[in-house]
Amino acid sequence: DRDVTGVQTCALPIYWPLLPARKLPDGSYRPPVTAILGNWPRPAPGSPALLSHQDVITFFHEFGHNLAALLGTAPYETLSGGFRQDFVEAPSQMLENFMWEPSILKEISSNVTSGAPLPDDLIAKMVAARYVDEAYFTLGQIKLGMVDMAYHSSGPKVDTTAVWAQISSEYTPLAMVPGTHPQAAFGHLFGYDAGYYSYLWALVYAQDMFTAFKNGGLENPAVGLRYRETILEPARTYEPDVEVRNFLGRPMNSDAFYKQFETVPEATPTPH
Numbered sequence: 001d002r003d004v005t006g007v008q009t010c011a012l013p014i015y016w017p018l019l020p021a022r023k024l025p026d027g028s029y030r031p032p033v034t035a036i037l038g039n040w041p042r043p044a045p046g047s048p049a050l051l052s053h054q055d056v057i058t059f060f061h062e063f064g065h066n067l068a069a070l071l072g073t074a075p076y077e078t079l080s081g082g083f084r085q086d087f088v089e090a091p092s093q094m095l096e097n098f099m100w101e102p103s104i105l106k107e108i109s110s111n112v113t114s115g116a117p118l119p120d121d122l123i124a125k126m127v128a129a130r131y132v133d134e135a136y137f138t139l140g141q142i143k144l145g146m147v148d149m150a151y152h153s154s155g156p157k158v159d160t161t162a163v164w165a166q167i168s169s170e171y172t173p174l175a176m177v178p179g180t181h182p183q184a185a186f187g188h189l190f191g192y193d194a195g196y197y198s199y200l201w202a203l204v205y206a207q208d209m210f211t212a213f214k215n216g217g218l219e220n221p222a223v224g225l226r227y228r229e230t231i232l233e234p235a236r237t238y239e240p241d242v243e244v245r246n247f248l249g250r251p252m253n254s255d256a257f258y259k260q261f262e263t264v265p266e267a268t269p270t271p272h
Contacts, residue, residue: 064092
């Protein structure tokens, strides 16, 4: 749901909560209703529609939000199916990691003609290229977070273009192009409201949570059930740090987040 600048793109699949879960006065449970809306690629005449790897990553991201909305069991609408701003993107960003694992890519991919999954050599190249521009992208995310907070803390009158130019030059290697107004395409200014920084902070949680699947098995039902019971079901009932500690069996740390900047992580090998 973003390009390399972190700015929302026009072809945006999005998770859409329609009806939150809640416990009714008679003790019954009203199940939630949610959807994923997406501008997916249209098929060429006589051909099926095909998804790129990035399309699938984006779908898994939104599906992470979807799972949180569907599996929350807190008794109140304000607590069920959602998280505090600092954590709301963690379940979705955590799920993106599965789309970089060779064994999972083998399961979900299929050649439109032969039906064969992605070949091992191509998967290896995809995984090797995953973090090529990660440092640059992260600088862009820091810039957007700082711009967002500056706009919302500058009073009723703020020169949005000047702020963007100043922060761009301060935090990124590329200055803003004169005469342009990139802030006009920053859709997350509305709704997140000085909270865009949470994408990066939630990613710290997300990468740490994914270590449980890496160590315990990507499709291990016991790990998945623990994740459901300690993270998704309680939703906003407890603070994120408490839920993550319950899931991981230890306090959250940033080791997994920083590791991605050091080297290409070793992917879980495809079973033979």
